[in-house]
Amino acid sequence: MSKLYTGAEIVFKYLEDQEVEYIFGYPGGAVLPIYDELKNHSSIKHILVRHEQGAGHAAEGYARSSGKPGVVLVTSGPGATNVVTALTDAYMDSIPLVCISGQVPTHLIGTDAFQECDTTGITRPCTKHNWLVKDIKELPKVMHEAFKVATTGRPGPVLIDIPKDIQFAKTNYTKFKKEKKLNGKIHNKFSENEINQLIDLISKAKKPVVYTGGGVINSGPQASETLKEFVRLIGFPITSTLQGLGAFPGDDNQFIGMLGMHGTYEANNAMHDCDLLINIGARFDDRITGKIDEFSPKSKKVHIDIDPSSINKIIKVDLAIVGDVNEVIKSAIKKINKKQNGLKDSNKQRISKWWEQIQKWRTKDSLGFINSDKEIKPQHAVKRLYELTKNQDTFITTEVGQHQMWAAQHYKFNKPNRWMTSGGLGTMGYGLPAAVGVQIAHPDKLVIDIAGEASVLMTIQEMSTAVQYNLPIKIFILNNQYMGMVRQWQELLHEKNYSESYSEALPDFVKLAEAYGCKGIKADNPDELDDKIKEMIDYDGPVIFDCHVDPNENCFPMIPSGKPHNQMILGPSDKEENKITGKGKSLV
Amino acid sequence: MSSPKSAYSIPTKKGKLDTHIFVVWVDNESGVLARVVGLFSGRGYNIESLAVAEVDATKNISRITIVTTGTPQVIDQIKLQLKKLVPVHKVADFKREDKNVIFKEMALLKIVAQKKKIEKCLKECKKFNPVILDKTNKSVVVQITALRREIDKMSKKLKPYGLTSTSRTGAIAMTRGAQTFK
Numbered sequence: 001m002s003k004l005y006t007g008a009e010i011v012f013k014y015l016e017d018q019e020v021e022y023i024f025g026y027p028g029g030a031v032l033p034i035y036d037e038l039k040n041h042s043s044i045k046h047i048l049v050r051h052e053q054g055a056g057h058a059a060e061g062y063a064r065s066s067g068k069p070g071v072v073l074v075t076s077g078p079g080a081t082n083v084v085t086a087l088t089d090a091y092m093d094s095i096p097l098v099c100i101s102g103q104v105p106t107h108l109i110g111t112d113a114f115q116e117c118d119t120t121g122i123t124r125p126c127t128k129h130n131w132l133v134k135d136i137k138e139l140p141k142v143m144h145e146a147f148k149v150a151t152t153g154r155p156g157p158v159l160i161d162i163p164k165d166i167q168f169a170k171t172n173y174t175k176f177k178k179e180k181k182l183n184g185k186i187h188n189k190f191s192e193n194e195i196n197q198l199i200d201l202i203s204k205a206k207k208p209v210v211y212t213g214g215g216v217i218n219s220g221p222q223a224s225e226t227l228k229e230f231v232r233l234i235g236f237p238i239t240s241t242l243q244g245l246g247a248f249p250g251d252d253n254q255f256i257g258m259l260g261m262h263g264t265y266e267a268n269n270a271m272h273d274c275d276l277l278i279n280i281g282a283r284f285d286d287r288i289t290g291k292i293d294e295f296s297p298k299s300k301k302v303h304i305d306i307d308p309s310s311i312n313k314i315i316k317v318d319l320a321i322v323g324d325v326n327e328v329i330k331s332a333i334k335k336i337n338k339k340q341n342g343l344k345d346s347n348k349q350r351i352s353k354w355w356e357q358i359q360k361w362r363t364k365d366s367l368g369f370i371n372s373d374k375e376i377k378p379q380h381a382v383k384r385l386y387e388l389t390k391n392q393d394t395f396i397t398t399e400v401g402q403h404q405m406w407a408a409q410h411y412k413f414n415k416p417n418r419w420m421t422s423g424g425l426g427t428m429g430y431g432l433p434a435a436v437g438v439q440i441a442h443p444d445k446l447v448i449d450i451a452g453e454a455s456v457l458m459t460i461q462e463m464s465t466a467v468q469y470n471l472p473i474k475i476f477i478l479n480n481q482y483m484g485m486v487r488q489w490q491e492l493l494h495e496k497n498y499s500e501s502y503s504e505a506l507p508d509f510v511k512l513a514e515a516y517g518c519k520g521i522k523a524d525n526p527d528e529l530d531d532k533i534k535e536m537i538d539y540d541g542p543v544i545f546d547c548h549v550d551p552n553e554n555c556f557p558m559i560p561s562g563k564p565h566n567q568m569i570l571g572p573s574d575k576e577e578n579k580i581t582g583k584g585k586s587l588v
Numbered sequence: 589m590s591s592p593k594s595a596y597s598i599p600t601k602k603g604k605l606d607t608h609i610f611v612v613w614v615d616n617e618s619g620v621l622a623r624v625v626g627l628f629s630g631r632g633y634n635i636e637s638l639a640v641a642e643v644d645a646t647k648n649i650s651r652i653t654i655v656t657t658g659t660p661q662v663i664d665q666i667k668l669q670l671k672k673l674v675p676v677h678k679v680a681d682f683k684r685e686d687k688n689v690i691f692k693e694m695a696l697l698k699i700v701a702q703k704k705k706i707e708k709c710l711k712e713c714k715k716f717n718p719v720i721l722d723k724t725n726k727s728v729v730v731q732i733t734a735l736r737r738e739i740d741k742m743s744k745k746l747k748p749y750g751l752t753s754t755s756r757t758g759a760i761a762m763t764r765g766a767q768t769f770k
Binding site: 125128129 | 596597598600618619622623626630661664665668669671672673674
């Protein structure tokens with residue numbers, strides 16, 4: 001007779017099979033049998049967070065920076081509800097997470113038992129799939145399938161709810177060798193004909209633009225290499241969404257910056273005026289498209305995506321290629337090299353006028369700002385941070401708000417998986433725990449959370465986690481004493497009625513850092529900024545850097561409300577148009 | 589209309605709505621109906637009627653039939669989103685006007701009235717395969733099978749004759765001819 005294992009042992013067996021090295025979690029009554037088993041599995045290290053939301057975001061940071069799924073372990077009831085924000089965040093940004101939650105024993109389910117909640121009910125809309133395991137015999141299959149669902153196709157979070165009695169119950173362990181086909185949920189069967197059509201469009205375009213998104217990152221580091229080769233081969237300008245930054249080198253001449261609401265003038269104008277738009281792994285998010293009716297009106301549109309439901313969801317496209325980004329562009333490159341040897345040169349000629357136009361737009365210097373020698377401008381702070389860290393492999397996470405946009409605009413990424421930000425859900429408090437996860441995955445690398453003082457306070461307790469595991473994360477707070485993006489919208493849309501957006505009663509961040517046992521640095525003068533940033537980088541341990549910046553700075557450029565891509569506000573030097581009126585107000 | 593001061597775009601004009609019938613083959617497991625229905629409510633799709641039962645006990649497959657309305661773009665989305673659900677095996681989608689598909693709904697009608705009126709009711713029901721399931725001096729329970737809109741009409745028509753209670757199954761569908769949906 002084969003050996004029987006408890007549910008808790010089965011959980012670890014499958015985590016070992018998946019080569020899981022880290023679990024982010026927080027213990028509680030309904031998961032104690034699993035925590036009890038932890039000591040017997042030395043290859044798996046548990047990272048104790050201070051709040052379950054932190055566990056979720058840390059696992060997201062781990063997953064995004066390493067390409068491996070993040071694993072979360074929480075208890076029933078409040079443990080599970082606390083992780084909901086992180087699951088939703090991962091669902092919106094397509095991050096693979098496997099969350100294991102404890103549940104009250106099966107005989108108590110439905111009785112409003114202590115720390116009971118309908119976890120699978122609550123998490124159904126924010127996971128790719130979830131399971132309540134009511135029979136121990138189901139557990140092996142579920143554990144196996146969970147990783148498969150989380151990591152294949154368009155990745156995303158899954159949750160396994162395991163009642164306490166199932167964690168004690170015993171069953172057989174069988175190693176799954178061959179991957180079971182999952183109801184045909186993985187789509188990677190594009191046709192040769194589609195590739196031919198793509199190349200036909202490429203060879204005819206006069207004003208093309210490539211628009212890439214997080215799908216390139218999710219397709220793996222190889223996809224970024226392939227993308228580089230593809231874009232250099234066809235010579236097109238390339239823009240990226242917030243999530244796609246780093247897939248193509250940010251300092252490359254062909255890169256025309258991020259697009260969308262706070263994207264560059266050249267990227268948004270190119271999107272509006274182009275005659276061919278190639279969307280690679282992006283989803284026409286509403287922060288990108290602006291007004292749908294006037295979105296890129298003159299272009300043929302191509303959409304390459306692994307998720308068939310992304311196609312034609314928002315923008316109707318002329319050519320849809322459903323497949324893995326890397327595979328699709330690899331076969332496009334092959335075709336171009338084989339069949340159309342002349343494409344390279346003829347293309348460059350045909351689109352040379354287009355490049356001239358883009359250069360003209362570039363001279364607007366839309367990311368420019370008026371620097372000051374009295375106050376630290378937030379953009380200047382990000383720029384200095386970039387200059388002082390670009391020579392080492394740096395990982396950046398952010399919170400959500402103005403600082404996030406400034407980071408996206410002024411920090412240039414040259415490699416994928418270096419930029420972790422909450423885009424879809426826009427979760428304030430994401431960056432600090434995400435930095436914890438990134439540092440776990442890359443213990444010797446520099447990890448910086450570019451933060452706002454309001455966001456960071458939402459998950460500041462995770463500093464304690466960083467200290468416990470000696471994670472030298474740097475929390476670089478652009479402190480403007482406001483919920484800056486809220487204030488900016490109130491300024492532009494609500495007659496400067498700054499309702500509740502002032503960060504009253506802020507803590508002394510230096511003392512706070514010291515209270516947690518890490519280093520605090522404060523800067524409020526542009527002259528001392530560089531030295532203090534260097535001090536932060538050189539310090540071997542976690543740092544909270546309180547960078548006092550101009551509280552009134554706004555984030556530009558900005559597509560104002562009700563306007564298409566080609567009518568942007570360009571910041572203080574463009575004051576004339578710097579007004580949003582009438583029906584425009586609804587669209588910011 | 590969204591409020592004039594919002595961070596989101598104003599809705600663009602809506603396209604024409606079509607009625608579609610979705611047939612969804614799913615694993616008969618706990619929560620699967622919640623997943624399907626939750627997808628509809630979560631994404632703001634309509635459900636006009638819903639019929640579900642297990643159709644293959646050995647393979648554990650249930651067949652869900654959903655009548656919905658939406659613009660062509662929304663109908664497309666519903667289909668693609670349904671296909672993404674893990675327990676969903678296949679999804680078929682038919683236009684209501686599709687001549688190659690049979691749509692039927694069953695209804696139980698309870699009529700409480702004088703004999704004469706009851707007779708009249710039964711006469712009206714004649715073309716919808718009526719089966720009398722229960723009969724007393726003052727009442728009758730009759731089963732009919734018909735199209736949705738025919739049943740709608742009948743309920744309206746029979747109200748004055750003493751129709752007191754109606755129970756309907758929701759539409760189910762089957763393709764005509766020898767072929768089955770793959």
